[in-house]
Amino acid sequence: MAGPTTAERGERQQKSSDPPLARRRLRLSRLRTIIILTVVLVLLGAGSVWALYGSQWLRVERVSVAGTRVLTTEQVLEAAEAPVGAPLISVDTAAIETRLRRKLPRIDEVDVVRSWPHGIGLKVIERTPVLVVQNGGKFIEVDDEGVRFATVSAAPKGVPALELTVSRSSSAAASLRRFGETRLAREAVRVAGALPAAVARDTQVVKVRSYDDISLVLAGGTTVAWGSGENGAAKARALTALMKASPDARHFDVSVPTAPASAGS
Template sequence: MAGPTTAERGERQQESSGPPPVRRWRPRALRLRTIIILAVVLVLLGAGSVWLLYGSQWLRVERVSVSGTRVLTRDQVLEAADVPVGSPLISVDTDAIEARLRRKLPRIDVVDVVRSWPHGIGLKVTERTPVLLVQKGRNFVEVDDEGVRFATVSKAPKGVPALQLTLSQPGSRAASLRRFGEDRLVREAVRVAGDIPAAVARVTRSVKVRSYDDISLELSDGRTVEWGSSEKGATKARTLTALMKAAPDARHFDVGVPTAPASSGS
């Protein structure tokens, strides 16, 4: 029996191999084109954003607001802040402004510099509050609740007691000064001033420091309080309040040892 002819073998090979493959180049080309378009769009958006923030006239500093001041004036704060009006808002160095304000105006305790889009800078100021006064010639140095001497004023603020450091005497008082230093003793006086009961604080004329553990109060009506050291301040405050109620006519109170308070005079 004769085998298949050459033509028949060619037909079988063509049937077994199937149709020629189709090249799928169109979807790949479309994806590449989409990627290129998106990249161009992103570049344009980025360039536009940079121009809007830094190059345009729309987002620049036009006004500066000040809030929270009590003693300082708005002009004082603005001058010390030196905000670059007219500059791009995004480029304003808020940390540098905060540093300038604290350096030039020690009365400022905390300051927050915020951008107020699209054209503003806000300066939110918290001033230090004096708890004691140190007389210096005819002026008064204000001391805050951290012992920081932050301002010198010509007129004593109302309701702030004077700090009297009587540390020049020989003996234990001089030794206390050498051991602790004046700054430490001032901080101890500040701690005492912060612990005085509110009703007593309102009539406290001065806080006297003779040594670390010899601090006393002089009230505006002439009464005195021996406080001792700044330790156990809250307990001493409660004891003093109870002692003054129990002996309203007394002129001298001693809470240096709060477990054994005493009062005297009438």
């Protein structure tokens, strides 16, 4: 039987060498693809960095203010010191929030947000006074956390005055030493927050003589002995019922809410 011809042997050798050649070509093709993708990604990354930091496209051009009631837009903008002209991505929003809280104690909450492509938004919530403390010819506003946050020339309408008048009794002096004026002021705030709505509207003065001796002066001179700031909800219910039962009374005592009392007419 005749063996394979020279042509057949060459054809077999070529076929046997085809798979390694094909694999090499495939590897080269994949390598070229990887290199091209890497170059594209690098160019895209460099372009993004340039667009965010180096170009004039994404820079701070305007700063807006929302939520103010007493503060002016100009006051907020001045305190914020937002870097107009800087790349928007590089703005330190936390630093702006810190400056606003430090320079404008009237601000209770603030949110600084980037408004792409050219803006910064300052959203503020101002503190609301629940009591005022007279200091000479000025009035210091106190919020619902007992924070004294602003001094104004005129008392805000509908906000009761806080009178911290510790008596000379030994118990009152001991109360002042134990709790301090700040804690006693917070107790007054606590009482103001627990008042029934109708009573709150009529309250003109919250007097604090000691931790356990807080009283109210209402419009027309009616007084309420409240006691401490504890059990506020029970005292509010007792006062509401007592005022309905004795509408002509001039003095109410709910310091012990389970045994309220009224007097005068």
